[in-house]
Amino acid sequence: MEDQTLWSKVSDTWQLIISSLGLPWFKVFNNLLTGWNLLLVRFRKGLYEVLDYEASLELKDKRGKKACVRKYEKVRYLQNNIVTFQDQAWGDGKILINYRCTPGFPVDTYRSGYKNYILISLREFRNQGDVDEFHIDWDIHQGFLRPTGFWASEISHYTDKIKMRVIFPKNRPPLQATVLEKNHQRTIVLNKDSFLHLPDGTWEVSWGRNRPRLYEQYILSWEW
Numbered sequence: 039m040e041d042q043t044l045w046s047k048v049s050d051t052w053q054l055i056i057s058s059l060g061l062p063w064f065k066v067f068n069n070l071l072t073g074w075n076l077l078l079v080r081f082r083k084g085l086y087e088v089l090d091y092e093a094s095l096e097l098k099d100k101r102g103k104k105a106c107v108r109k110y111e112k113v114r115y116l117q118n119n120i121v122t123f124q125d126q127a128w129g130d131g132k133i134l135i136n137y138r139c140t141p142g143f144p145v146d147t148y149r150s151g152y153k154n155y156i157l158i159s160l161r162e163f164r165n166q167g168d169v170d171e172f173h174i175d176w177d178i179h180q181g182f183l184r185p186t187g188f189w190a191s192e193i194s195h196y197t198d199k200i201k202m203r204v205i206f207p208k209n210r211p212p213l214q215a216t217v218l219e220k221n222h223q224r225t226i227v228l229n230k231d232s233f234l235h236l237p238d239g240t241w242e243v244s245w246g247r248n249r250p251r252l253y254e255q256y257i258l259s260w261e262w
Contacts, residue, residue, distance in 0.1 A: 085120055086113040088197040089169070095189045095203070100210035102182030109174040113195075120164040125156040125174060126192075131181030139174045188259040193250045201246035202258050208239030213261045215243045220255040 090112040098104040107127075123142060127133055134154060137144055142158040149155070164170065189204055206212050212233065217226040226245070234242040245258055 084195055085117055086115045086195060088113055088195050090199055091191070091197055092201045092203075093189070093191050094205065096205040097182055097207055097210075100207050102184070102187065103180055105178040105181055107174075107176050107178065109172070111172045111174070113170055113172070115164045115166055115168045115170075118163075118165045121160050121162070123158040123160060123170070123172065125158060125172075126153050126194075127156070127176070128153045128190075129178065129181055131183075132179040133176065133181065135177040135179060137174075137176040139172060141170060141172070186259065186261050188257050190255055190257040192255045193252055196252060197250055199246065199248045200250045200256070201244065202256065203242055203244040204258060204260065205236070206241040206243070206262060208241070210262055211235075211241040212243050215258065215260040217245050218257040218259065219251070220257060221251070221253065 088111060090110070092110040094108045096106045096108070098106060109125075113123075125139070125144075134147065134156070137156065139156075139158055142160045144156050145159045146157040147154060148157075158172075160170075189202065191200060191202055193200070202217075204212070204215075215228045215232065217228065218224070219226075228243065228245060232243055232245060234244070236242055243258070243260060245256075247256075250256065
């Protein structure tokens with residue numbers, strides 16, 4: 039983040055010089071500087087960028103004792119010779135039960151702070167420009183026993199779009215729901231358009247956003 043601020047200041051300075059002197063070669067140099075800045079921004083994206091991300095939580099019973107997580111993540115690799123993909127999870131209760139993923143195979147799990155990280159072996163090399171669509175599932179036990187709950191997604195890579203949804207059992211629908219942007223401390227109250235009564239009698243609350251902020255944590259909270 040410090041690099042981004044530095045290059046932003048440098049670009050602003052050159053813009054001021056150009057406007058004052060009006061010399062063509064300064065414009066050429068500014069174009070080169072701008073291109074270099076864009077390359078640096080792209081490099082900071084890391085191993086891959088996320089083209090599409092959907093995270094679903096289904097509460098299986100009205101007491102919140104059993105739940106299931108389903109994730110879909112479409113990624114485009116930005117470097118060559120990548121052989122692993124890293125997933126992450128956190129929450130109350132017993133999580134990561136019956137963890138399943140495709141493509142790849144989970145080979146290691148470790149904890150750092152409040153997060154659990156899952157290392158997925160891709161079993162073959164991925165190169166720059168390659169695209170994978172990950173389908174990931176796991177179960178949660180004893181995780182949502184309170185009258186309020188939350189489900190969070192953290193943006194750790196550049197992401198085009200994100201969608202979060204929570205499915206409630208038909209005999210215990212949601213009463214209200216909000217989305218908190220944790221870093222910016224902004225709360226979005228979800229209106230009736232975000233609530234959907236599904237054909238099987240269950241209820242769905244959903245929220246989405248295009249180009250979510252990098253490093254932001256979006257927390258979907260509810261009362262039920």
